[in-house]
Amino acid sequence: MRLDECMTRGVECTHPEATLQEAALMMRELDVGTLPVCDENERVIGMVTDRDITVRAVANGKDPRTTLVRDAMTAGVVYCYEDQDVDEAARLMEDRQIRRLIVLDHDHRLAGILSLGDLAVSGMTERDLATEVLEAVSTSNPR
8 A cells, every 4th residue: 555545634834934932833733743844845744743842841930932943843753755655665664763754845845744643444455554664663763
């Protein structure tokens, strides 16, 4: 099965010049804990999580009303392409110990995100990919 058959589509992103408060409000509105960070050309340049906001910024005394997303995001995100196989993506999630994987189209624009939940509900393989990935990811700190 290809990623574009089971990934979450319609993912919204924030931009690096947004404040952390703006990103947090967006997360609340969308009921998510992670946002891709995209440049003006809609290319993914990073990810920001609710944990990034809390641990990298607020816990260090930074003001979320003035601190920018670029100052708390994780750059250099791991990604796959939408026409790649789900098994390949699951292996990458295991190897890199990540819970969410950015999915790009071949123009390097955001196509979606593959999460552990997407693997769990896909039901496309004989073995339980979601369980395998969760076990591998859970052996260290979440990213």
